[in-house]
Each structure stands twice: as structure tokens, then as C-alpha cells.
Amino acid sequence: xxxxxxxxxxxxxxxxxxxxxxxxxxxxxxxxxxxxxxxxxxxxxxxxxxxxxxxxxxxxxxxxxxxxxxxxxxxxxxxxxxxxxxxxxxxxxxxxxxxxxxxxxxxxxxxxxxxxxxxxxxxxxxxxxxxxxxxxxxxxxxxxxxxxxxxxxxxxxxxxxxxxxxxxxxxxxxxxxxxxxxxxxxxxxxxxxxxxxxxxxxxxxxxxxxxxxxxxxxxxxxxxxxxxxxxxxxxxxxxxxxxxxxxxxxxxxxxxxxxxxxxxxxxxxxxxxxxxxxxxxxxxxxxxxxxxxxxxxxxxxxxxxxxxxxxxxxxxxxxxxxxxxxxxxxxxxxxxxx
Amino acid sequence: xxxxxxxxxxxxxxxxxxxxxxxxxxxxxxxxxxxxxxxxxxxxxxxxxxxxxxxxxxxxxxxxxxxxxxxxxxxxxxxxxxxxxxxxxxxxxxxxxxxxxxxxxxxxxxxxxxxxxxxxxxxxxxxxxxxxxxxxxxxxxxxxxxxxxxxxxxxxxxxxxxxxxxxxxxxxxxxxxxxxxxxxxxxxxxxxxxxxxxxxxxxxxxxxxxxxxxxxxxxxxxxxxxxxxxxxxxxxxxxxxxxxxxxxxxxxxxxxxxxxxxxxxxxxxxxxxxxxxxxxxxxxxxxxxxxxxxxxxxxxxxxxxxxxxxxxxxxxxxxxxxxxxxxxxxxxxxxxxxxxxxxxxxxxxxxxxxxxxxxxxxxxxxxxxxxxxxxxxxxxxxxxxxxxxxxxxxxxxxxxxxxxxxxxxxxxxxxxxxxxxxxxxxxxxxxxxxxxxxxxxxxxxxxxxxxxxxxxxxxxxxxxxxxxxxxxxxxxxxxxxxx
Amino acid sequence: xxxxxxxxxxxxxxxxxxxxxxxxxxxxxxxxxxxxxxxxxxxxxxxxxxxxxxxxxxxxxxxxxxxxxxxxxxxxxxxxxxxxxxxxxxxxxxxxxxxxxxxxxxxxxxxxxxxxxxxxxxxxxxxxxxxxxxxxxxxxxxxxxxxxxxxxxxxxxxxxxxxxxxxxxxxx
Numbered sequence: 001x002x003x004x005x006x007x008x009x010x011x012x013x014x015x016x017x018x019x020x021x022x023x024x025x026x027x028x029x030x031x032x033x034x035x036x037x038x039x040x041x042x043x044x045x046x047x048x049x050x051x052x053x054x055x056x057x058x059x060x061x062x063x064x065x066x067x068x069x070x071x072x073x074x075x076x077x078x079x080x081x082x083x084x085x086x087x088x089x090x091x092x093x094x095x096x097x098x099x100x101x102x103x104x105x106x107x108x109x110x111x112x113x114x115x116x117x118x119x120x121x122x123x124x125x126x127x128x129x130x131x132x133x134x135x136x137x138x139x140x141x142x143x144x145x146x147x148x149x150x151x152x153x154x155x156x157x158x159x160x161x162x163x164x165x166x167x168x169x170x171x172x173x174x175x176x177x178x179x180x181x182x183x184x185x186x187x188x189x190x191x192x193x194x195x196x197x198x199x200x201x202x203x204x205x206x207x208x209x210x211x212x213x214x215x216x217x218x219x220x221x222x223x224x225x226x227x228x229x230x231x232x233x234x235x236x237x238x239x240x241x242x243x244x245x246x247x248x249x250x251x252x253x254x255x256x257x258x259x260x261x262x263x264x265x266x267x268x269x270x271x272x273x274x275x276x277x278x279x280x281x282x283x284x285x286x287x288x289x290x291x292x293x294x295x296x297x298x299x300x301x302x303x304x305x306x307x308x309x310x311x312x313x314x315x316x317x318x319x320x321x322x323x324x325x326x327x328x329x330x331x332x333x334x335x336x337x338x
Numbered sequence: 339x340x341x342x343x344x345x346x347x348x349x350x351x352x353x354x355x356x357x358x359x360x361x362x363x364x365x366x367x368x369x370x371x372x373x374x375x376x377x378x379x380x381x382x383x384x385x386x387x388x389x390x391x392x393x394x395x396x397x398x399x400x401x402x403x404x405x406x407x408x409x410x411x412x413x414x415x416x417x418x419x420x421x422x423x424x425x426x427x428x429x430x431x432x433x434x435x436x437x438x439x440x441x442x443x444x445x446x447x448x449x450x451x452x453x454x455x456x457x458x459x460x461x462x463x464x465x466x467x468x469x470x471x472x473x474x475x476x477x478x479x480x481x482x483x484x485x486x487x488x489x490x491x492x493x494x495x496x497x498x499x500x501x502x503x504x505x506x507x508x509x510x511x512x513x514x515x516x517x518x519x520x521x522x523x524x525x526x527x528x529x530x531x532x533x534x535x536x537x538x539x540x541x542x543x544x545x546x547x548x549x550x551x552x553x554x555x556x557x558x559x560x561x562x563x564x565x566x567x568x569x570x571x572x573x574x575x576x577x578x579x580x581x582x583x584x585x586x587x588x589x590x591x592x593x594x595x596x597x598x599x600x601x602x603x604x605x606x607x608x609x610x611x612x613x614x615x616x617x618x619x620x621x622x623x624x625x626x627x628x629x630x631x632x633x634x635x636x637x638x639x640x641x642x643x644x645x646x647x648x649x650x651x652x653x654x655x656x657x658x659x660x661x662x663x664x665x666x667x668x669x670x671x672x673x674x675x676x677x678x679x680x681x682x683x684x685x686x687x688x689x690x691x692x693x694x695x696x697x698x699x700x701x702x703x704x705x706x707x708x709x710x711x712x713x714x715x716x717x718x719x720x721x722x723x724x725x726x727x728x729x730x731x732x733x734x735x736x737x738x739x740x741x742x743x744x745x746x747x748x749x750x751x752x753x754x755x756x757x758x759x760x761x762x763x764x765x766x767x768x769x770x771x772x773x774x775x776x777x778x779x780x781x782x783x784x785x786x787x788x789x790x791x792x793x794x795x796x797x798x799x800x801x802x803x804x805x806x807x808x809x810x811x812x813x814x815x816x817x818x819x820x821x
Numbered sequence: 822x823x824x825x826x827x828x829x830x831x832x833x834x835x836x837x838x839x840x841x842x843x844x845x846x847x848x849x850x851x852x853x854x855x856x857x858x859x860x861x862x863x864x865x866x867x868x869x870x871x872x873x874x875x876x877x878x879x880x881x882x883x884x885x886x887x888x889x890x891x892x893x894x895x896x897x898x899x900x901x902x903x904x905x906x907x908x909x910x911x912x913x914x915x916x917x918x919x920x921x922x923x924x925x926x927x928x929x930x931x932x933x934x935x936x937x938x939x940x941x942x943x944x945x946x947x948x949x950x951x952x953x954x955x956x957x958x959x960x961x962x963x964x965x966x967x968x969x970x971x972x973x974x975x976x977x978x979x980x981x982x983x984x985x986x987x988x989x990x991x992x993x
Contacts, residue, residue, distance in 0.1 A: 035852040040860070202838075299844040440891030440939045441916045474915065550907040550916040553892035579904075 006103060011112050018091045018255075022247035023053040025290060032294045063236035068141055071233065075139035080234065080241030083132025087248035089125040093118040094255045095179045097265045097278040109180060110265060110275060118179035119171060122256065123164055126211065129249060130156040133213075136242070137230035148229030151219040151305065155210055158312040159217075163207035165320035169200040169327045170260050183264030187271065194261040199323045201261045203316055208253040210312070213246060215297035219305055254289035258282060342411040351407040358386050358402035366415045369424060369453040371431075371539040372491035373403035376597045377500055380404075383491050384427040385453065389417040399423045425457040432462065434469040435540070436486045444541030446554040450489065471517060477507075478525035480532055480601060481543050485517050488542035494518065494534035501598060502530050502690065518542070529692060532604040533597075536587055547605055548585055552578045561589055563780055563788030564603040565656060565698040565773045569691050570782030571595035571603060575774050575793035583610040583774055583793070593786050600692045609732060609772060612757065616769035617797035620758040627758070632801045633809075635768045639752055640813035642765065643672060646725035646750070652716050652737070653678040653708060654730025654755075655697030657803075658778025658790065662699070662706045664807040665729055671811055674727075677719075678703045679736050680710035693783050698773075702781030717741045725750040730803070731772050734759045754803060770803045771796035868947035870979035873932050875961075876923060877946040877968040879977070886967065887942035890918035894934030894943055902927035903934060921963040925951050935980065944973045944980065 027042065027050065034041030042049035067073055095118075097110030115121055130153050137149015170193050171177060174185040186192050194201045210217040221229030228234075231242045258264055262285050265278035273281070303311070339350040342357075344364055351360035356379050361368045371383035381404035390405065391397035391412040399420055402413075414420065432454065439445045471485035492509055495518065499505040506526050510519040520526060535545045557576040564571040564586060572591035578584045586606065588599035619635025620627050630638075643649060651674040653665055662678075669676040680697055687694020697703075704710065711719070716737050720726050726749060728734065734742060734755050742761035745751065753759040758767040775796040780788045796802075801809075833839055859866070868874065876894075879887045890907030908919040934943045946968060953959050970977065 032852070036848045038851065038854055038857045040856055040858045043860075295845055295848060296841075299848040300841065440893065441889045441914065445891070473913075550890070550909045552906070553895070555896060556892060 003103060003106065006108060007112075010108070010110075014091055014094070014096060014112050015088070017096070018094075018248060018251050019088075019244070021251050021290070022244060023057075025247045025250060025294075026056065026243070027053050028290070029294050029297075032291070033298045036298050057240065060237055060240040063239075065236045065238065066233070068233045070141040072139040072141075075135050076233075077238070079132050079136030079139060079230075080238045080245070081132075082135060083129060083245035084241045084248065085245075086125045086127075086129040086132075087245050087252050090122045090252045091248075093121055093179055094252065095183055095259060095264055096255075096282055097275045098180075098183075100275045110279065111180070114178065114180055117177045119167060119177050119182065119260075122179075122252075123160075123167065126249070126252070127160060129211075129245070132242070132245060133230045136234065140230070140233035142233050144226045144228070144232045145230050148219075148221060148226045148232065151226075152213060152230055155213075155217065155219055155308060155312070158309065159207045159210035159316070162203055162312065162316040162320045163211060165317075165324050166197075166200040166203040166207065167260065169197050169320075169324050172324070172327050172331060173197060179259055179264075183259055183266060186263040187266055191266075192261060192263045197261070197323075197327070199319065200327075201257075203320050203323065204257065204260065206311075206316060208257060209293070209296065210308075212249045212253050212293075214250065214293055216300040216303050217308060218302065219308060250290065250293050251286070254286045254293065255282075257289050258285040340407050340409050342407055342409070342413060344413045345415060353407055355407070356403050357388070357390070357400075357405040357407050357411075357413065360407055361388065361402060361413065361415055366413075368402050368415050369449070369456070370403060371449060371489060372493060374493055374496075374537060374597075377493060377496045377537075380492060380496070383431065383489065385424055385431075387420055387423045387427065389414040389420045421457065424453075425459055428454060428457055429459060429463070431489045433464065434486070435489065436468060438487075441550075442487065442541035443544050443549060443554070444487075444538070448541060449539040469514075476525070477520060477543075478527065478531060480546055480605075481526055481535060482546055482549060483518060484542050484544070487540050488518055489540055490516050490518070491539055492518075493537040493539065494543055497534055497537055501533070502528055504528065507534070529600045529602060529686065529688065530598060530690065532601045533588070533599070536597075545585075545604075547607070552584050557584055558793060560791050560793035561789070562774070562793065563698070563782075563790045564599060564606070565780070565790070566600075566603040566606050566696065567686070567691075568693045568695040568697055568700050568783040569594065570698055570780050570786065570788040571599045571691060572788060573599060573603065575791075577774070577794045580794050583607055594782060594784075594788070595691055598691060600686075600688075600690070602686055602692060609756070610774045614757045615797050616756065616758045616767055616800075618769055618799040620767045622765050632768060632799055632806065635766055636806055636809050637813065639766055639768070640810055640817060642750060642752065643725070643727070643810070644814055644817045648673040648675075649725035649727050649750075649752075650674065650719050650723040651676060651727045651729065652711065652719075652733065653703065654728075654733040654736060655679060655681070655700055655703065656731040656773060657699060657703060657729065658776070658780060659699065659702040659706065659787075660778050661730070661803045661807070662703050662708060664804050664811075666706055666708070668807055668811050668814075671814060676706075676708045677711045677716075678708040679713065679716055679733065681713060681736055695783065698782070699780040701783060701785060702779065702787075705781065713738050713741065717745070720745055720749060720751070723749060725752070727752050727754075728759070729754045729807075731756050731770060734761075754806070768806065769797065769800045770806070771800055775800075776802055866949065868949070870947075870975040872947045872949070873930050873945040874947045874949045875925060875928065875930065875945070875951065876932075876934050876943050876966070877948065877973060878921065878963065878966045879942050879944055879970050879973055880967045881970060885912060885914075886917055886963075887940050887970075888918050888921065889914055889916045889940050889942070890921065891916075891939060893937040893939060897933040897937035899931060899933060900927045900929045902929075918963055921966060923961050923966060925959045925961055926956060941977065944976045946973060946976065 031041040042052040045051040045055045067076055092112045093115060095111040100108045100110055133152035134149040137145040173193060173196055174182045176182060221231060231239055234242060265282040267273040267277050267281045340353045341348055342351050342360065344361060345366055349364045358368050358370060358373055359375065368386045368388060370386040373379050373386055381401045384401055386402040387399045388402045389397050390400050392408060439451065445451060469486060473484050473486055475483040475485060477483050490509060495507045495509055498507050506520055507518055508521060509516050511517060532545060535543045557578055559574050559576050562573055562575045564573045572589040572594055574587045574589050575583060576585040586604050588595055588597055590597055618632050619630045621630050649672060651669050653662065655678055666676050680700065683694040684696055686692050713736065734753060742759065745761060745763040747762050749763045750765050751761060751763040753764055753767045754770050755767060756770060756772050773790050774793050776792055778790050780790060782788055881887060890905045892905050895903040895905050902924045904922045905918050906920040907916050909915055910917045932945050935945050951959065
């Protein structure tokens, strides 16, 4: 009974933290971009404008819901859910911290679930995310939305390949699909995967930007060309769902980057750090990657669509293949091979 | 006719009139203050100086208003010498004239302003203080005199002397001390005082009801005819912002009123500016009266008139000839006798303009075939009938509001008037435009046809009487056909 | 025909990352640069005597209004924003406005009224803010337009200075 209570507690804490972070990210996005442009950003709602996401949420709730004439209402309503849900599901296996303690003989871990195929699960559910964009684009009965949806699907499918190959290199090095074990495998002096797999890290980072539809790859909602992309016709809470989905996906991607390449909850130079210290370390590392998302967005211009495809198929994909090949060679015939 | 050469052009001039009249008649502008075509020229302002060459004499500058025309005279109104002389005279006139144009009501139609602007001297060359005189001298009920502004042209003095025949104003004292005054400060009397405010070329004489109320350039001016007596003086109706009638001013008409009009007509704002105008129709309901549209009211009126045979029809003397003709057709259709209300003559009549008969279109309606009927007679007729139609501006008031209120409710009374008829017998009132809001013709006592014209629009929802009567006739005829 | 000469990129340039890092450095450095934004309601716009704000009527220290309702501003107004009715007073200046309405929604702040005024009665104040819940409330009547001369003194001095540049000696 109490185990379930603890499990519930952890679930609520994890989801609260991730969705709260996603909400804060909308605020941080505006604040950071403002700062980079010599502005202040939102600073009217609450102290330093911190309640701005709340105000935005209230605004979204009270906006009029519009479903375009000729739209397929069921798929139109399904699409935002399909965007937000996979990102939310992926949270379940993210290891936020290590072992918190033991309860009735069971180890309580800093994640909701700890399946042996953790990373596979993450890749599987985030891969569903593309359906939200393509269905939303198709169901809107609008040419802009349709083009946005098509672009999103093509882009996500292309980059997912390189992403998975990059992750595969990490998995190969660690020899496990379990995220806790991947983290544990990065302990020690220069143990982080970013040092052993720098190319995989770069590939993963670039692909994660494309996967989350962020600048410089946000072709799905490319404003100058497609008005709002696949969510052009969406309003009110349904639009907010797309928004939440996008930002939650960003948080998940930042968490994954931390977990896979930066030692997750491991604290550098402190092997037996307490679990809360691990949580802080994880938070700090993830925050940096979240900041990087914003930072890159307000620095780089958008690619051209053919350049995007060129980069994906002709640069990243071969590099990922070479990377996994070399990794395989090193594992099989390298110094540590048995 | 005498032939003169005016600005290099040979023109015909009337030898009985001064030279300035010949100049004005031939489009040569000569500035003037004291000269007025309706008054004896005196040559006091010296503004009308023109250069004249007669015979072998060298050209000289003379006052055109005091110079008779002579055969072969060569006149130049625009010569540098004439301009220079006029500018100098103007400078003297302005020497003591206060610079209160922003305050002065005359600004905008002031001859002093206009000619100063023409002659182009913008600044004074003196720095002595100006004459301090009375600025608000009360001259009776109508006129206020500002002695500082007066340039002593004596037009007002001559007007009372020559037109009304009673010399009420004089120029008192002499030289630099001259002022216009009434004898022993008695107030002005008579029904023609208002004319001196029009005559005054500057803002010295102002009308009390108009004083500081509006700027003249904001007034919309429309030529029309006065409706206060059967003289039908030609006037200009002046309306502020499409709303309030601010002034009636005489308009030159050699056949009717020449330059003048009486104060009764000049200040007849009571009716045009009344607040309780009826915009549409008003029906007597079971509990209270209710407002309806003109179209709805006309429908109901047509139904009601269809039920009655030969209702009593009494027209207002303010009906125009056109409206009278329409009403006559309606009378024929209803089988009624056409009558118009003819109030008793009032005591305002005089030998100058006012006839004392308050019916502006008596002659026009009589010629059309309307029979005059007095107010008492009209009330008897109404009391004896089952249904009656009163048509036209002010009809309720002319028949008598109390008289109408005393009528039995067995009478079905239908009224076309500018305001709602409140008598218990009145079933329906329909608003009509008043004489500042419609077009038409009045025939005055001498048979002169005076045009009235719309200086503003009627309240929204009010239809012209002619159009209302046409609709009414058409729907009555239609009802008869279907029945 | 235009021939575009494309520069042959070096390997470092082709992999694009140094340029991205350079860009990231620039944006990050700008994050700590001073802000340009003005926090408007707390930090009002700076105004000076040249500011052409909403027109206001000058009221003398003895509480008499300078305006004599001559109607020149009404005539000069290109937007037909001004409506004036006059009436008679007991003062030496015999005339003053009974109604002086400026429709601030029509007013285009051109300053023609100020220029037309022969009595130095209407001035463009430094008041620029205009907000209310109805259109009717933004038709300012005479009470809303009155300002003591002291409040408009800077503008009065400025206008006098400008006028003196081209005016000859007055005829009064």
C-alpha cells in the first residue's frame, strides 16, 4: 500500500516538475529572447512576470474554439492530444536521480518506472509525436496546415534515423538499454559519454532540435512561409496543447541529452553524493540544455527546406553510420575487447 | 443715361445716382462705409475715393458717393493715387478702432476688416492710447452700442431719419468727441431697430439676441421668405451647425422689402427653434400616446379617413402653394370643403412693411380656392363634425390650443403639425417640416411670389407635407378600389 | 548577365560549427547589455516645450479664461475637432466660451489651433495620454481643457520665441 503511495508521490513530482518546467520555458523563451534584443520581456504579471504562463493559460482557456469548415472534427481534436501525449509518456522513464532509499526491501529509484528497455521506450513514444503534426495538418482542411504537416513528418522521419543511430552508439558503449544503467556507466574520471562519443553527442543534439521542431529546423510552423504551419487553424486550448507538447518534448530531449551524454544525475568528483545532490546536478545540466534550445533559436536563422533535407540525409545520416561503425569496430577489436 | 468711362471701359450711368452706384453697377469695387444705396449719401467716411478726370482739368481724387455722374467723365477706381488716399483714410478710421475682432460679432462680415485686408496695412503707426468710450451702451430692447468700435458713418442715424421717419439716433458732440447717442439716453423704439445692426459697417451696433452667440462664418445661409406677415419680405435664414436658426436677415428685393425688415420677422425664432418637434407620428393609445413612424401614421390615417365621409379640413395659412394644391386634391377625394385658417389681423401693422396680417400665403391659398375661416368659426365647425383634418405648420396654435383641448372626444381629430397636438380629441399627429426646412412658394399680399427654401434638414423621420399628402391620397384611392 | 562568384569555403567554414559558436557568443554577450525599453507607465515619456500634446485652454491666475470664443481655432482645425459656443460676460473682455468641446478622438495634434489663436488662449500641452471607456468621455469639455497658465508656461514662452522670429511689431 505504502509503496503505491510512494510511487504516486514520485509520479506526481516528476510530472509536476516536467510540465512546470515546460510552462516556465514559455516564459524563459520570451525573457531570454527579450534580453538578447535589449528588451525586458514580460514583466507585468506577478514578480518579474513569473505568472505570465498562468495568465497565458487563462487566456487560452477563455479563447473561442474554432473548428474550420470542412475539417474532420475528430482527427482535428485528436491531433493536439497526439502531440502532447507522447512527450508526456516519455517522462515515465527519465531517471531524475539515483536510488532515493529502500522501502520494505525495494529500492526506490528517482524515476517513475525503470524498464530494462528504457531508451527504446523513449524512442518509441517520441516517434509517435509526428502523428500529431501530420494529422493536425491534414484535418485542418487548409493548405498551409497540410504543407506544415507534411514538412513536419518528412523532417521528423529523416532526423529520427540519425537520432536513433547516435543513441545506438551510446547504447553500444554502455551495453544496456536501461537508462539508470546508462547513467551508472558514465561514472568516473571523464566517464561521461560526451567524451567517448563526441560525434554521437553532436548528432544527437542537432537531431533533437529537428525532432522538437525547434529553430533552426522549425519548418512545421515556419511563419514567413506557412502562416503557422500545421497548427494554423488551431485556437484556444487545442493550440495550447500543441504548445505544451512542443515544450514538454523540449524538456524531455534536454533530459535525454543529460542522461545519455552528461552523466545524468551523477555529480562530478563526488561518487557517493546523496540523492538530492543528484537531483540538483540533473536539474542544472538539463537547465543548460534548455537554455541552449532558446539560445540557439534566437541566434540562428532558419534553414531552407532543401538544405534541411540535404543536411539530414547527406551529412548527418552518413556521419551516424560511420560513427556506429567505428564504435562497433572499437568495441569488437579495440583495447577493451574480449 | 449718361456715358462715362470707368476703368477704361465706356459704361452707362444713371445720372440720378451718385458715381459710386455706377461703379458698383459695373463690377468696379469701391470700398465704402457711410454710403448705402437706401440712404442719402453724406460722404463722411471718405473711403469711396476714386480718381476722376473731367474735361481739361487734371485728374483728382473725389468721394464717389458725393459726386454726380457727368457725361464723358473718366473714372479710375484702381489708380495708385486713389488707393493711397483710401489707405490713408482707413488708417485714420482705424486710429481709434479697438483691436477686438476676436470678440466682435461683426468679424467675418465686417467691411472694416475686408477693406483693411484689401489695402494691406497690417500694423498701426501710432502708439498713443485709443479713445476709451462706452463699450456696452444699451439702446433699448434690441440694440447694444459699442462706441469704441463706431467709425461715425452715420448710417444708423440716417436710417431712423429717412426710413422710419423718427430721428431717434444722433451724432452728439463734435470733432474728436463725436459719439452716436439717443436723445437723453432714451431707449430706441419701433419695430425696425434691428436694421441698424445690419447697416452698421463695423461691429458697433449689435443685436442683443445674437450677441456673442455664434460666429458668422459658421452660419449656413439660405435665401428664403419671411413668414410673419403677408408682406413676405425676402430674407436670409442663417442656421448654426444644421440645428438652431440664429438669424433672419433682410435680403434686397426691390419689389417687396428693399433692404429692410421688421423686428417681428427678424426675431421670429420661437417656432423654428422649438424643442418639442414631432419626429414622425404620434398616436393616442389607450393609456398614453405613443410614437410611431410617419409611414405607419399615414397608413392609419388613410384607414381612418376611409371610414368617414367628408371630414372637416382646415389648412394652415403657412401652407405653400404646392402643398395647398396637394391638399386641394385630397379635399376633392374626400368630398370636403377646402378651408384655411385666417387669424384676425394683429396690431403690428404699419405703413413701412408689416401688413398686420399673420398669414404669409393668404393670397396664394385664396387663389387656389381655399375659403378663409376664423379660429372661433373653425372650432364650431370642428365641434359639430365627427372627423377633422388640420394641416400645416402652427395650425394647432392658430386654432387655439385651449379651444382644441375643449373639443368633445366624439370628434376624431387628425393633425399635421410641427409638434404633437395634445388635445384629447386628437387621435393622430404627424410631424411636418417648418418653413426653414422645406421648399415652396408663398404669394404675398401684392401677388409677389416668394420662394421659401430649406436652410436645414427637418428632424429625422419627418417627411415633406406634399409627399405625405400624396401617399395619403394614393392609399385612400387604393382602399376604395379594393373595397 | 550577372555572374555570382561564390567563395570556396574551407572545411572549418563548411562544418558550420565555429560560426554557430561565434553567433552564440554574440547573442549571449547581448543578454547583459543595457536595455532600450522604456517601462512606460512608470517611466513617462520625456516631454519638453516642443512637444505637441493635446490642446489645452490657458486660465489666467485670476481664474478667468483667456479664450474669447472667437472661433478661429474652430475654423483652423483641419479635423473639425473643435466646437465652440460663446456667451456674454460681465468682465471687460465681453465674451467667453459657454461651450468649448474638443473631440480628442478627432484631434490630430497638428497645433493649428494654437497658431490661429489671437488671444494666446489655446496651447499644445505636454499631455499625451488619452484613454477612457467611451467615445463620449473623450470629447473634452471646457472644464477638462482648462489649465492654469503656470502649467503651460514653457510652451507659451516657446511659442512666443518662435513667433517673434518672423512677426513684425504688433498693431495693438
